[in-house]
Amino acid sequence: MRAATPLHMFVVTLRCEHSCPYCQVSRQSKDRARYDMDRATASKAIDIALSAPAPLIKIEFQGGEPLLNFDLIRWIVTTAKQRAPQRFKTLQFVIASNLALLDDEVLDFCAEHDIHFSTSLDGPRDLHNKNRPRRGDNSYELAIAGIARIKDRLGSDKVGALMTATEASLDRVEEIVDEYLQQGLDGIFLRPLSPYGFAMRTRQFHKYRGQDWLQFWKRGLRYILDINKSGRHFPEFYSSLIVRRMLSDEPIGYVDLRSPAGTGLGALAYNYDGTVFASDEARMLAEMGDRRFELGNVHENTYRDLILSDTLVSAVADSLTQTAPQCSTCVFEPHCGADPVYHHATQQDTLGIKPLSEFCERQKGVITHLFELLEHSPQDAAVLRRWAS
Numbered sequence: 001m002r003a004a005t006p007l008h009m010f011v012v013t014l015r016c017e018h019s020c021p022y023c024q025v026s027r028q029s030k031d032r033a034r035y036d037m038d039r040a041t042a043s044k045a046i047d048i049a050l051s052a053p054a055p056l057i058k059i060e061f062q063g064g065e066p067l068l069n070f071d072l073i074r075w076i077v078t079t080a081k082q083r084a085p086q087r088f089k090t091l092q093f094v095i096a097s098n099l100a101l102l103d104d105e106v107l108d109f110c111a112e113h114d115i116h117f118s119t120s121l122d123g124p125r126d127l128h129n130k131n132r133p134r135r136g137d138n139s140y141e142l143a144i145a146g147i148a149r150i151k152d153r154l155g156s157d158k159v160g161a162l163m164t165a166t167e168a169s170l171d172r173v174e175e176i177v178d179e180y181l182q183q184g185l186d187g188i189f190l191r192p193l194s195p196y197g198f199a200m201r202t203r204q205f206h207k208y209r210g211q212d213w214l215q216f217w218k219r220g221l222r223y224i225l226d227i228n229k230s231g232r233h234f235p236e237f238y239s240s241l242i243v244r245r246m247l248s249d250e251p252i253g254y255v256d257l258r259s260p261a262g263t264g265l266g267a268l269a270y271n272y273d274g275t276v277f278a279s280d281e282a283r284m285l286a287e288m289g290d291r292r293f294e295l296g297n298v299h300e301n302t303y304r305d306l307i308l309s310d311t312l313v314s315a316v317a318d319s320l321t322q323t324a325p326q327c328s329t330c331v332f333e334p335h336c337g338a339d340p341v342y343h344h345a346t347q348q349d350t351l352g353i354k355p356l357s358e359f360c361e362r363q364k365g366v367i368t369h370l371f372e373l374l375e376h377s378p379q380d381a382a383v384l385r386r387w388a389s
């Protein structure tokens, strides 16, 4: 059985490479340099990440825009690679970036160290630029140009993109899928909005309900399955995760679909100032003023302190679907998971009040629909089984 790879997210800077009206940092201070992680903090975070028991560790660089602090990324990669053999660890690196600052120096370093990129692509130009406002109105052009440069220089498997469905996306799923196909991306994750950060600051999160997203996802999945049936391998990643969960005993490595929750156990987020959170969502929640999932600080705590902190232990204990009200008697429980950060953010209850939970509503809708396809549609089932393998 494969082990899931734990994710260690280094928020190397909270700065953005442009000023938009929503930027916390530009509102908070003119002294933006103080939102950069320093080497002493990064060094401690590396040691904590390398103390995790898994032999394979994934380090992801986040921001703000992490390429604004590329010197530190370079230092962390080389330092972590120097220290990893003493701990018998293998490392993977990912930079989560909008690609606006991508240049030859960055690409050369990433080629030398086998670094992957993750970016955002919400769909066609007008939709992407509307969702991701930027001075110059060129977020889409920069993302597309960056994806092409990475594919050309590093290889097509070195860049992935994530989309987030806003209200403006709901009736455009085919166009969004076509955009991904046109850019030569290897699949799509039809993601709903999360109740953190930008989606909350812009009030987008409340503009549609769980059922609206389910209709969007079902329509998109229909379109994607038909594309696959015509011979092109192009998975919808959330479906493939759930189907793999249904049809195999392989761990899927997706933090929000585990029981106990993957929060903290499958991912840790090291903020620029050394604060450690149980996930990147927990960090975003803290930026909104709620520090419920703050586990400690790299300058004061060890990996063991963080993992055994009362905050994490109680969140994980509350997250067991096998014993949670509603979940323990739910037919979907073996294929589902817990998301204590989401439920705390939306209901102030880490366990979650499932009859009122959009997470639960989406899970029931997705799993039911996938079961129906597996049971009643042999051609669709064949595609889904391929995605799961």
Ligand code: SF4
Pocket: 321, 326, 327, 328, 330, 331, 332, 333, 336, 337, 354, 359, 360, 361, 363, 364
């Ligand atoms: S579908 Fe809802 S009730 Fe069932 S296991 Fe998932 S979260 Fe719990």
